[in-house]
Every structure is written in structure tokens, then in C-alpha cells.
Amino acid sequence: MAGAAALRRSARRISRHLAAASSFSRSALQQPERLLSSQASPEHGVRGAVSGSELALYPPERVRNFSIIAHVDHGKSTLADRLLELTGTIQKGHGQPQYLDKLQVERERGITVKAQTATMFYRHTTASQDSDAPRYLLNLIDTPGHVDFSYEVSRSLAACQGALLVVDAAQGVQAQTIANFYLAFESNLSIIPVINKIDQPTADPDNVKEQLKRLFDIDPSEALLTSAKTGKGLEQVLPAVIDRIPSPPGKCDSPVRMLLLDSYYDEYKGVICHVAVVDGALRKGDKIASAATGRAYEVLDVGIMHPELTPTGVLYTGQVGYVISGMRSTKEARIGDTLHQAKSTVEPLPGFKPAKHMVFSGLYPADGSDFEALSHAIEKLTCNDASVSVTKETSNALGMGFRCGFLGLLHMDVFHQRLEQEYGAQVISTIPTVPYIFEYGDGSKIQVENPAALASNPGKRVAACWEPTVIATIIIPSEYVGPVIMLCSERRGEQLEYTFIDAQRALLKYRLPLKEIIVDFYNELKGITSGYATFDYEDSEYQQSDLVKLDILLNGQPVDAMATIVHNQKAQRVGKELVEKLKKFIERQMFEITIQAAIGSKIIARETLSAMRKNVLAKCYGGDITRKKKLLEKQKEGKKRMKRVGSVDIPQEAFHELLKVSNSK
């Protein structure tokens, strides 16, 4: 098993790394004595009052920057709550659980979608309760667990020297545990394994320790056992952070140089940038410049997230905080950019690779007249979620709209929800697609992010098509291996690896076309494994594939917004399913409607919707026409909400429903 060998190889790399990291951290600490207990000691009881001179008390060796990473739902945000409470940064029992999950979508879905940073102050006491015990400035970043947001994790890790790798004591290592471990590992971070939820009756920390050993070569003695629910074991966490994670490297006496981690737009304050100060110090009134744009700004406000914005007037080497500098739009604040002292040239920091857009979809105003409102909402939201790409497009069915690129389907969903909840925009989105490449006989090549843009009858021969693939990691109890292998081969997958991570659980690796996993793969996977499967993927190269454009026609007129690109062998099935779905959701009209799916000029599926028989209100009693009129006006409004192609009115639900059509069943 070549894959297993690769895993072992990487595990050796890890163990080397872990050893190096821990020895480094101890030497950097200059406090080698063994710390037996620690205690909550809020240094700054009144939040919002941290002075710059206090920050000066935390040179790099008294600073620790770490992320909390884990598989979905293993308890990152809850652990963050406990650490914030333990340090008095938030008060226990005040505020909602998962304090850092601030967005409405996060609260409703119970997931983190955006990494959040918080600064804590912590007195690292010894057994003697020494009041001179050293104090530390700890910067915590809570990250999302879902695969779509691994970009957020990478970004967060760039500001850290270490990570708490949280693993659910009952569920053990899962797909995103592996993915996130490697992200941290490849960034050369010290990793502290935290086996959480040990209060659960099915918790099996020993088994998890074994998995960690086997998969990542992590020494079982390094694992901390905690329950973020009951508080058990939490007292070990921050001492371990201080002991095992190195302090930020960086030159205190160099001109200021910092990494732009995140930016968002605030109605009152303007653009707010989150930064990690790598070298030097940043003070209010300083002139700074962007390495990417060359533009210079004056620092108007600077401070820390404690956990809310807390002005300090200064940030020192190694510290993480925010800067407000009069940038007009978040477009000026490019995430991953290096900000530095103006009028000096600096080596830009490595930054991070740009977000990769896996899924594209058209976004249109649900109410045709609302284009301006949608445009405004998208502009505002992209200020706070820079990982979405946006270009204008038009459709015959939906009018003016936008083609947006997303990190994944959940990201797309979350983006929609935020548009609706935070900006009041109502949107219709088109069937999500992946970026394909088509090559023609004349050697020309196009990348297709919108199937409608691909000519149905191009008049030239298609020489080859390519589609993006992913490497998927699936972890399942071994009794489900059979059905999962079936599913993956139905989805045109190629098996790369099949190993066992412990006595009960198998790890499968597959190369799968991205298109096959974006819509319903995960749901189906969960369905056939009673919810036990976990799944992660990373993007991989393009592969050649037999692709066709599938058009949907209503009364002979193609509906551009419903076009899709599918694998030739699946065209028939998908076409049939789309046509059936549409028949269900298009309402009868005063004439017959034919619904067809076609490849080029060949019709591959067809349904007819017979004409409406009656829609009459006989009663119009006692001259009281107001009620009838209201009804007719409602009907008129209903028509207005529909989208029209030719003479056919298409209800918005039809577009929503098409999104759910599987690609592969």
C-alpha cells in the first residue's frame, strides 16, 4: 500500500517537527521550571481598557499565537469560550455559547465559517501562587472545521506558531482532523493534541491516542485530555501553549512589517484590518504602506481584539491586532498583503496562496428590478468575505446578475444566507458548476465557468475537454467500506488508498471529479453510512473527460440559466431528472408547455405540461369587488415574481429546485 507508506513517511517528518518545536519553545521560554498549576487571573478586569504601555510589557517571548483546529463540531469554539473565560476575557455565563461565532449564519447553523481572533492575558502561576509569576499575551484564533473553509484555517495558521489540534474523544480522528493537521504541519507549527469531550459516555481517549500515534506519529503522552463542557483538564491547556509553542520570531528594532490577515468593512469605522506584526512596532499616527498596491496610509487607530476592538495605540512585535487606516474599500486591503513602514522598502512576507474557487454559480436578483440592490449587497458582503470572486453576467431568463466563485457548496450557501440576512437581498442562483476547459479543433481553449457561455453548436469540433478533480479523504467504520466504494465508482472515482486507522475504521482516498462531489455527494455518503462517514478533499489537477453541454428548452427556447455541463454518460439521466423536476415546479399556463433537455440539436428528454383548465372566481357578491380585486392583484404580483423565457413564466422555486438535482444518480 503505497499510500500507507507515504503516510508513514510524513509521520516521520511530523515527529521530527514536533520534537524540534517543543525543544525550541522551552529554550525560548527561559523558564524551564515545571509548572504544576495555573489559575485564572484576569489582569484587565475592565475590558476596553488596555493601554499601550501595558502591551509594552509583552515582548515576543511573552507572546504566544495559536489557532484551534479540528474536524467539524469537535468543540473548537466551545474550547475557545472556556479559554476566554479562564483568562477573564469574557465573563462566565455572560453572552452566548460559542462567543466568537458572531454571524447569524454561524449561530443558526451552529458552525464557524469565519476565523475569529481574540487576545487574552494570562498569568502563568507556579505552585507557590507567586504574585510575580510572568504574564503572557495569548492570541487565539478559532477556525472553521468544514472543508469549504480550510482557506480560513490556512490564513489563520500564517499568524501562528502553534495549533491546538482538537479531537473528539468518541469520534476520534476524522477527515478534517487529517486535513487540518497537515495544514498546520506544513506550516511548521507546533501541534498540541487536545482530546476533547472526554465527558461523553462513549469517549475512548486511549484509542484516540493510538490513532494520533499511528497517523501523525504523535507521542501519546503529549495529548491533553479535556472536556470543554465540564471544564475537566482545561487548566493544562494554556500552560501547554506557553511551554510548547514558540514565541513569535521577529525583530523588535526593525521598521514595522506586518501580515494582513483579514479585513472587513464597518459602517462607522470604515475598513478594519487584522494584522500580525512580524517586525517592529505599529503606532497610531504612523505612516504605513501596502506592498501590493504601494499606497500609503496613516494609522488612525490600532488595538487588540479583547475580544472586542480595544484601542491600545500601539502593537508590538509578535502581537496580533487591528488597524484602521482610512482605507476606502476592502479592495485596498488585500488579504495576505504585507503592510510596512511607508517610504522604506521591505521584503514582502510570504502571504498565502489565493483562495481557490471550486464552484461557480450565477446570482440574480429574485425580483428583476432589484439588480442595484443585489449589486450593492454583494459589494458590501465581499468586503467581509473576500474569498468570493464576482463578475457581472446577463441571462435571457434572469436578466442582469453576477457569476460568483465559491470555495465550495457550503460556502455558496452561507454566502446566500448572509446576503439575505445581513443585506436583505433576495437571490436566485443557477445550478452550480465547476470550471471546465474546452479545447477546439483549431487549437483554441476556453475556461468555462458559466455553461451558458459555451456555444451549444460551436460550429467547430471539440478536440478535448478537461475537468477539475479533487483528492478526497473518507473515514468510515469498516462495515461501510463496500457501499462507499460503490458510491465512489458511480461518481467516476479512482481509488488511491485504502487503509485502516484502527481496528474499526478505514481511510479511503479517491481521486474524484470535482463536479461529482459538489452537489449531493456528502449527503449521500452520510446516508449510506448512517452518518458515520467524514469527508474532506483538496483540489488536484485537471483530467480529460467526455463532457457535453446540456440545454433546457421551454417551448423550444433555451433557458440559458438552466444549462449545465455533464459527463456524456450521465447526460440522459440528468436531463430526464431536470425535465421532470421542472414539470413539477412550473405551473400550468394558458397554453401547453414542452420542456426538453437537449445536447446540441439532439433532444434527450421531454415532458409536456398541459394547458391550465380553469382559473375563475365565479363569486363577486353584493358588488363587493375589493376582495376579488385583491386576489387578482396577488395573482399579478405572483406573475411579476416569475422569470419569463419566451412566453413561459418560470417560478423562482424552479430555479431553486434545479440546484438539488443530483449529477450522478
Added chain:
Amino acid sequence: MHRLAIPLVSHLPSRKPAPIRRRPQDARRHASSTAATYSSTPPSPSLSPLPPASAYVHLPFCRKRCHYCDFPIVALGSAAPPRGQGADDPRIVDYVRLLLREVAATRPVSDDGVPLETVFFGGGTPSLVPPRLVAAVLDALRGRFGLSACPEVSIEMDPGTFDAARLAELVGVGVNRVSLGVQAFQEDLLRACGRAHGVKEVHEALGILTSCEGLQNWSMDLISSLPNQTQEMWEESLRCTVDARPTHVSVYDLQIEQGTKFGQMYTPGVFPLPSDTESASFYKIASKHLSEAGYNHYEISSYCKPGYECKHNLTYWQNRPFYAFGLGSASYINGVRYSRPKRMKEYAEWVQELEDGRWIHKCRSSDMKDLAMDVVMLSLRTARGLDLQSFSKSFGKSLTLSLCNVFKPFVESGLVIAMDSKRRALPHIDFELDLQNEGDFGSRVAFIRLSDPEGFLLSNELISLAFGIISP
């Protein structure tokens, strides 16, 4: 026992006709107001500042509520003596007293007294109201507004609520048109609807009506698409109807309203209700049978022998003003529609306000768009259809053109019929040609109407399309 403060009885003998003060233009208007006189063009119905010549009076009492009904009614319960000539139900007496107060407190729109041409007693079951109380209301109307020489005075009656004497009494006080609520000729269907009568009462009532000397004009109500109704049953009902030879028939397609018993029990289009296709076929069958029996299908749900259109209802279809009195009733005066409170207590309070002069018509009079929608909605319900020239005069040529344009595909498919000034159907090509030379549009097309039965059946769709043009 309640004593009436107003001496009702004293009104009874006063049946001398009110003075007729008809102006010449009124005469023209009335001549053209029936659908029978199609060729003359009525004045723009929407904008004429004419005073009302019609009055609707709501008499809300029923023995019990039918399962499909969501009107403002007062159920008296089975204890109420159906034909009691003795003690009047105090609830009815109290209500009529309230009605009379409302009539007395309502100022006639014009001072030079345009008399009422039509009065309609609707319900409820107005035939439950003792004739002398009906007479009292009629007298009050006559006293307040005047009645024309031969007004149309209609009353709704239900089988089992009257005998020959009671009918004669009503005719004696001036009622000259009866609308009989039969609904169906099948015992099971009547019972399932919660009707307070059976088939036997229907035949009795028909006997009484047809043998009443003074009554020449009567109508019958039928409901199609009832639960478990079959095509055979429907055809039987239509046969029985034709056999009874009413001058007018109203055919209502059952609507399932929220909050009614049927609303809880049934879903439209789902068994035991007929499917849309079946219920459309019921509609077509009615149109065919009744037309063959010599009835004109002059409005979506109304049929009549030539010359027997319900003049009162034509007031509605032609968007002319009318008074209304009583619980929940809707009036249309000086361009303003007003619906009275649907609860008795609130209605009584409202009458008090009216008397005290405290009630001010919140003058949210309809704007031009509203008016245009009313005209389109009402006229397209009729066989007469929409008079394009008069519509154009009132609302402008460009709106008229847009309206015709949105109907173009349906003129072609036959749901909408374009007609010339002599009301002859035009081929759709002529309609399109006319539309193309915008300059003198109307050289050929003078009316558009919905076809019978297909266009009528889709009237909601077609009218709401027009709404989308008038008020986008």
C-alpha cells in the same frame, strides 16, 4: 319583547310611487345599461359622476351556516320558526331597526333626486325576514332616495323558508324579482353542503314561485364542483333547472374558502372535490346546456332569457355607483368603495357614528389605475366585454394599446375575442393589423371579450395579466 321605536307598520300602506324626476341623460343611460342593447355606446362607465341608482341591502340571517359559506351572516339556529308569522325574532327586528337608521343617516348623493332603479335584498337568507320588515326597508329607501316608476326589486329566497302567502306578501310590497338558492337537485349533495333544506323543499319552492301571479322574473342559483358531485348529477341539476323555466340562472363554481367547514375538510382539485379538468368540464356543460335552452351567457356566472339580465348586477359589471346598507355590505359612492364592518357590534357602532356625523369617509378614493383595473376586471366578466373606445377615452390610447398587445397571443389562441363596433368577431389577423397601425387603432376593433367558455374559465389569469399592464 322588543318594541320598535320606528313605526314600521305605518310605512306599509304608503305604496304610492315616488315622484319620477328623470333627466334626459339618465334615460339614455338606462336605455343602454342592459346588455341587450349592445349597439349603443354607454358613456364612459368609469368616470361618469352619476349619482347611484342602485341599492344593495344586506339581510344576514340564516337558519344555519352552509359549509362553504364565509359571508357575514347571523345563524338563527333551528329553533327559529321558519315561516313564523307571529312573533318576529328580536334579532331580526333589532337589525332592521339598525338598517333603517343607516338609511335615514345616509345622505343622497344628488339633491335633485335620481331615483333608485334597482334594489337588491341579499343575504344571508333574506326570505327569513318578515315581509313587513322588508317593506319597511323598501319604504325607507323610497322616502330617502326615491324609487323609479318600475324599479327592479330583487330578493334572495331559500327553499323551505316561505310559502305562497309569504311570497305574495313580498310581491305585494313591491318585490318583483326572486333569486332562489337551490344549489343542487340531489339530497346527498344538499346535505353534504350543510344546506337547511332538501330536494322536497326545492320542488315545493319551485311550485310556489311558478304559480305566483305577480312574479314573472325569477332566478335560480346552482353550485358546481361540489364534493362528490358527478357529471350525471350536474346534468340532472341543469335539466331540472331548464324544466323549471326560470328567467335567469346563476351558476357558481364552488370556491373553497379558508375558515369554512369545507376549507378544513377539502383541498381544491383533490377528491372528493373534482379535479380542475372535471370542474372545467362542469362549467362547459352548463354553458352548453343553458345556451341550448335559450339562455344567454351574459356574464361569467350568469345566464338569462333575452331581456332578463339582472339590472342590479349590471350596475356592478358596468362600474356604476351604488348604495349599500347593512352588515358587511360594500357601497360605491362618489368613486369610493366602502365595506361596512362585518361584526354586528361594530356595525351598530358605525351606524351610530354615521348618525352623529362622526364618520368621515376616509377619502382614499381610487386613482386612475384602480379605476382602470376595476373597469377591466368587471367588463371582462361580461359577454359585452371591454369597450376599447371608451376605455381609451378615459385612460389613454397607449394603455389601451398595451392591453391589446398583452392579449394578442390569446386572441390568436381563441381565449380572447376581438369584435368590431357591430359586435362581430374579428379574425385575429385583423386584430393584429389594427394593432400594427397604432395611428388609427380602433378602425376595426371596438370591443374585446373573453370567449365562452374557454376564456371565461381562465378569466383570473387573463384579467391579472391586464392588471400587470395597468399597474406594473
